[in-house]
Amino acid sequence: MKYWKYGGALACAMLSGCASYHAHYASFDARNSAGEERKFVVEWQSAKYPGWIWFDNETTPxxxxxxxxxxxxxxxxxxHSECSTEANAIAACGRVGKDISRDGREVSSPTQVCGTVTDANGATHISELGREIMITVSxxxxxxxxxxxxxxxNIDYLKHSIVPYTIKTIEAPLFDMNRKPPQLSDNICEK
Known part of the structure; x- marks a missing residue:
């Protein structure tokens, strides 16, 4: 069985099209915690394997x-992090001594959740996310x-909100030079 697994992996590596690699991204306007209007980019990458192979789909954070x-x-x-295990969700951990939680207290534990991502179907893993995601920052x-x-x-980030930000994302082949996440301009930063 062990040799079949490695042989299958080698055969898969030699076959083109064994996995499909995608970039998932979106750009949106919102406010940061200081109340300034800013542009934001959300992005991740995925490798999706066909159903006949035993590999699990993989993603970046x-x-x-x-x-x-x-x-x-x-x-x-x-x-994959202390807080995501606690929450059983796609989660961002708070930074001890650097973040303030929704109740106005300093984050005192690395297991404290400061944000989650899901979709309308309640995805709890990045590989399950659809093209419309919901981001909550707390x-x-x-x-x-x-x-x-x-x-x-500056080390500011997306303003906290009880109502999730709903964002439509784009899925494109990972190495498509014409379709990739936008670059954020820093022209506004000097002002």
Whole structure:
């Protein structure tokens, strides 16, 4: 059985089209926790295997990038971070001593959930997400900037909300040069 598994993997690697690789992404406008209007990009990648092979579909974490900010909000599957295991959800963990929870208290445990991603079908794994996702953020940064020498750097992210942000995503072949996540302009950041 062990040799069949490795032989099958080798055969699959030699066959073109064994897995389909996709980029999933969207760009949307919203406010950050400081109340500033910003652009956001949500993205992840997936590898989907045909039903006749025993490999599980694979994904990268879901990341939300905020215009003018260095911080990426990262959502992981259950079992891939302390808070996602606790919540049994696609979750982003709070940063101890750096985030404030919905009840106004400082996040004191790395198992505290500060955000979740799902869809209308209640997906609990990234590989299950449909093309319309719902993002809930339940924390905000204690400080939206930090000092780096003479420069102030921004670490703000998507504003917390009880009502989920509903975002329609695009699914495209991973290596399609004409269809890929948009780049965020930093022109507005100087203002």
């Amino acid at each position: 879901v990341k939300i990038t905020t215009q003018c900010s260095e911080y990426e909000l990262t959502f992981r599957d259950p079992g 924390c905000w940064p204690e400080s939206t900037t930090y000092q780096d020498g003479d420069e102030k750097k």
